[in-house]
Amino acid sequence: MSRRKFWTPLYATLRRNLPSKHPYFPASSVFKFPSPTYSFSPPSPSSSPSSPFPSSYDFYSLQNLKFPVRSFCFSTGSEEQSSARCWSCGAVAIAAPFLVCETCRSVQPVDHSVDYFHIFGLEKKYDIEVQNLEGKYKDWQKKLHPDLVHSKSERERGYAAEQSARVIDAYHTLSKPLLRAIYILRLEGVDVDEEETLTDPELLSEILEIREAVEEAADPLALNEIKSQMNEELNHWSNSFATAFRCRKFEEAVNSIRRMTYYERVTEEIVKKL
């Protein structure tokens, strides 16, 4: 059982108490965000490991994966989008996702019902063209990055910081197969417990074997060999995940993620040693 279940992420308790700019700005100025989707109520008991204030900063840190379950009460359909209005000029949103106003170019508050795939204009599926992400990522940053709204209002600078950080996380999450797998599964309401104790004896002994091989590897050549082996495994299990997910066999999908997580960790260890 995971002890991690017990703690609420620190930022969650503090998220909105944190002045985003300077300590001497009154905290109330940060509280003013009149975001329709932002909720400050405590999480329901059933969603204990998740955060009421979904910060998108930490999706690519494996051991810190937390997820805003709350945001999935919303459908990601465009019906809701079409009624959205710009906080600044009042213009009705034309394009979806509505991160920036097309009329006055103001950065909009974060809408957590917009998922990462949506941000990148992608269909919600696991197999995506990762090469195409960077261009879209840069397009968004050019509209959202806090450096570019430096001279604008405190309010908009706050939105820009949040939106930009969210796009960074979306980019990182979608471009890494393991993180993308965990993410897409959670969009389906399936939570992957990272710290779960390993029960599969086969996988357990395999992991121990690989760990030993890494420990004993004498030179970079040997390490690189294990690394490419790990890459093959990662590819294989990534494909298994894709198949399982497509058939909505979530248990199998979780199993693939478990495998990928371990091979990823070994790869990280190797890179540290190289």
Added chain:
Amino acid sequence: MAEPAYTVASDGETTGEEKSSSAFPEIAIGIDIGTSQCSVAAWNGSQVELLKNTRNQKMMRSYVTFKDDAPSGGVSNQHTHELEMLSGASIFNMKRLIGRVDTDPVVHASKSLPFLVQTLDIGVRPFIAALVNNVWRSTTPEEVLAIFLVELRAMAEIALKRPIRNVVLTIPVSFSRFQVTRIERACAMAGLHVLRLMPEPTAVALLYAQQQQQTIHENMGSGYEKIALIFNMGAGYSDVAVSATAGGVSQIKALAGSAIGGEDMLQNMMRHLLPDSEIIFSNHGINEIKSMGLLRVATQDAIHKLSFETSVQIDVDLGNGLKICKVVNQEEFQEVNREVFEKCESLIIQCLRDAKIEPDDVTDIIAVGGCSFIPKIKNLIMTTCKRQELYKGINPMEAAVCGAALEGAVASGINDPFGSLDLLTIQVTPLAIGIQADGNNFVPIIPRNTTMPARRELAFTTVHDNQTEALIVVYEGEGKKVEENHLLGYFKLVGIPPAPKGVPDINVCMDIDASDVLRVLAGVVVPGSQQPAIPVMEVRMPTVDDGHGWCAEALHRTFGSRLNLVTVQKKMQQ
């Protein structure tokens, strides 16, 4: 007494972030304060222009000469001969000294400079003094830098015919957040507000992004991504950046840097020419300073000539019966500086690896800075990157300051009708930030090369049964052990509910916001509870002052391992 010509504002800690309310945004200027040379540039409405001083110079030596009356720096003043700068009355290499303690090897290497750098080796700021009329007058790197910046500001105000307040400054990649506060303080003392600090190679990356953007505009081609490796080496520091540029946006992929530069090569050569020079000059007497200056000038000339010639004859009478008459060739120069070159190579390799970029995938290799003219440096860059030639579209001496000026215009909200300012640099953290845990290990919480703004959190727990207090000691750097890193600050968590060791969850969260402000949060949760057991601590870093080396020692002596923490992962493995 007459009014002092240079007024330095109070040595206050804060820079006072007041917002200008004028309708016209003030365009921030770009300043590149090099260890040896300095330049200023500004957006003139259509392009970036380097500003000149009254003597029509774009590059000015970075130094301040102390005299009986007001001090004067390299912007307004010009020595008729290099030797005058080496009389002991001038302080230079401020950038190498600023924010360092007297146990730092870089400070120790500065003891062979003509002015006084004294160390007690206990982790406090070194004693620095200039010789004025046979009196050692003490000063600080911040004060020297501030005086210099006042001159730069005055020069820019004359050139641009407007008051200057906002600046974008370039800094070395390896600067710690503590060193950054010293730079900001010097700026505040000079009445300048730092709008942004840019790691030097990222300023070059921005200039490159603009050039690529313009080429695309001209050719109407598609904006495909270009990967640039930027190597910047000046007198004091070496920096590397890998950036991915498309459509005017450059995402910094990785940074690497070290306090190694031309000054190290100069000192290695001086030691080569006169092996016990450090002992001979250690007294800093008038005659010794003079000899030291002569040796320095002769060595500088020799290194300069070795950029064009295979060997050079050195002939110098240092006085006091000391004469050097020697022929030095390229091979000797390379052998003497082997470690410097190896370090440069390893920085490039590390940066490429961190960026997850193969040398073959790099579109352009850009070498900038004073040392990029040294043939061996050019060669090692090309060899390491498996390339036959370097990018030619950038002036190696002006690239950083031009990039800073571009950023100044962009950050001031200036729009250019031709899209020349349609630019953005997405920065990463140059150094890892973490805390002391698992003994005296440095456990990074935000790894280096994390895209900013960033927020990361890591779980720790107690090492003793019923441990009710924990010391959170925050460091920045790349070393595995805490003592190899820069101390940023520390605070104590008290009131941890008594529990067996390993039970309380101590969460440490680090947050770097869009203004590059670092905050460290720490909270305690006991299993089974949703709410923090005690109020969460939130500390803006850095909190340390100049005696930070001494500080870490004292903490260790006073608390030992009583208030230590371990990472949760570590605990689970055991």
